[in-house]
Amino acid sequence: EVVYNTLIDGYCKQGDMKKALEIRNDMSSKGFNPNSVTFNTLIKGFCNTNKFEQAEKLLEEMLSISLTINAGSFTSIIHWLCKLSKMDSALRFVNEMLLRDIKPNDNLLTMIVGGLCKQGKHSEAVNLWFKLLEKRFFPNVMTSNALIHGLCKSGNAGEVIKILKEMLERGFHFDRVTYNTLISWHCKEGRFEEGFQLSEEMGKKGISQDTLTYTSLIKGLCKKGKMDEALMLLEKCKTEGVTPDVYTYGVIIEGFCKGDQIEKGKDIFNKMVNGKMEVNSFIYNSLIRGYSRMGDMKEAIRVCNEMKSKGIQPTSETYSSLIHGHCKIGCVEDAKLVIDEMRELSLSPN
RNA sequence: GCGCCAAUUGACA
Numbered sequence: 193e194v195v196y197n198t199l200i201d202g203y204c205k206q207g208d209m210k211k212a213l214e215i216r217n218d219m220s221s222k223g224f225n226p227n228s229v230t231f232n233t234l235i236k237g238f239c240n241t242n243k244f245e246q247a248e249k250l251l252e253e254m255l256s257i258s259l260t261i262n263a264g265s266f267t268s269i270i271h272w273l274c275k276l277s278k279m280d281s282a283l284r285f286v287n288e289m290l291l292r293d294i295k296p297n298d299n300l301l302t303m304i305v306g307g308l309c310k311q312g313k314h315s316e317a318v319n320l321w322f323k324l325l326e327k328r329f330f331p332n333v334m335t336s337n338a339l340i341h342g343l344c345k346s347g348n349a350g351e352v353i354k355i356l357k358e359m360l361e362r363g364f365h366f367d368r369v370t371y372n373t374l375i376s377w378h379c380k381e382g383r384f385e386e387g388f389q390l391s392e393e394m395g396k397k398g399i400s401q402d403t404l405t406y407t408s409l410i411k412g413l414c415k416k417g418k419m420d421e422a423l424m425l426l427e428k429c430k431t432e433g434v435t436p437d438v439y440t441y442g443v444i445i446e447g448f449c450k451g452d453q454i455e456k457g458k459d460i461f462n463k464m465v466n467g468k469m470e471v472n473s474f475i476y477n478s479l480i481r482g483y484s485r486m487g488d489m490k491e492a493i494r495v496c497n498e499m500k501s502k503g504i505q506p507t508s509e510t511y512s513s514l515i516h517g518h519c520k521i522g523c524v525e526d527a528k529l530v531i532d533e534m535r536e537l538s539l540s541p542n
Numbered sequence: 543g544c545g546c547c548a549a550u551u552g553a554c555a
Contacts, residue, residue: 231555274549299549304550337550344551372551379552404552411553444554449554509555542555 193219197229201284204237209246212237214357228260239268244276255288263294270296274303279311286320295329302335309342317342318351325358337369352377368394372404379412387412401432407440414447419456422447438464442474449482457482473499477509482516490524492517508539 196219204210212234223420225373231254247269254261266289273282282304287295294348296304303326308317321339324331331339336359343352352374356369359366371394378386387409406429413422422444441464448457457479464471476499483492492514496506511534518527534541 302549334550339550341551367550369551374551376552402552407552437552439553444553446554472553474554479554481554507554512555 193224193227193228196224197227197233200230200237201233204233204240205236207241209234209237209241209243228254228262228265231259231262232262235265236268239272244269244272247272248281251285261292261294263289263296266294267297267300270300271303274300274307277307277311279304279307279313283308283316283320290323290327290329291427293327295327298332298335299333302338305335306338306342309339309346312346314342314346314348314351318355321355322358325362330362330364333365333367336364337367337373340370341426344373345528347381348474366394366397366399368399368402368405371399372402372408375405376408376411379408379415382415383411384409384412384416401434403429403434403437403440406434406436407443410440411443411447414443414450417447417451419444419447419451419453437474438470438472441469442478445475449478449485452482452486454479456487471504472500473504473507473510476482476504477507477513480510481513484513484520487512487517487521489517489521489523504536506539508534508542511539512542 197213199215200212201207203215216230216234219226219230231250235250238244238250240462251265251269254265266285270282270285273279273285286300286304301320305317305320308314308320317339321331321336324335336355339353340355343355356374371390375387375390378384378390382408387490390407391409394405395401406425410422410425410429413419413425426436426440426444431442441460445457445460448454448460461471461475461479464475476495479533480492480499483489483495496510496514499510500507511530515527518524518530531541
């Protein structure tokens, strides 16, 4: 068996699954039974050559016969199922693992929890997390972060609190990502005070704030129209040695644009450009949306052209703003021209 | 033990 398995592994590593299967059949005809190593090798080989159906079939076969099965039999398949967003199948196999007391590795769990949440299957993700606790396969901080993030995004405050409480009771530690996730969540939902409180807490625990932390807090202030405080926090960020990036400035520009202070937004924009900082379509979209909202279509179009001349592709959001602006000042014909331009770029109106 | 890669957090809609 060992010799056969070695040969099979060699062919699998070369991606030659046909030869690998030939050896496998040869093996059976000579009276040797494929063992779990044979299966695991072939499963991995099929996965690496994108033949997932075949890999899955082998795994099903392994499950149906009484063959020693280990994490290696599952890992590559589940990995690929996650990549292909086939979360139902992935979850089914994870449950098979748990039934057999096999611990999936932490990367895999993080991917599954994140994938389930992205598909709106939050309760499955929560159930899995608790099932892991029961089995004493304690989810690591990344897996928990993925769950917390998913629940925050779906606005499921009750569940977020439930998970946090469980983590605290069990003495699981929060890391920078946990704090940033929660801070962003509070700030986005208008509770910037809670965000600041958590920021303080993380500092006390020796976890330093980073660009994401500041960006979220600044966003929280902007959302409430506290632009002066937002600018002060930006200064504090710099003096703390944390470098604001295009996201941070984007939040401030957006804040000014939404608050009908586009000129101040434009000032920040100019500072970015003069400082040779990268600007992107998000930044341009904020400005274009701001001008369009005010009905200043001359300026909106000028900014849009500037964007194009810099080689930055307008997005459907850019065009939506322009269309909205044109209609607002009664120039439906101009709006139609914008739609024509979108068609030429094969951007679909949303 | 080392190295590389990947998985969880921030901006326009």
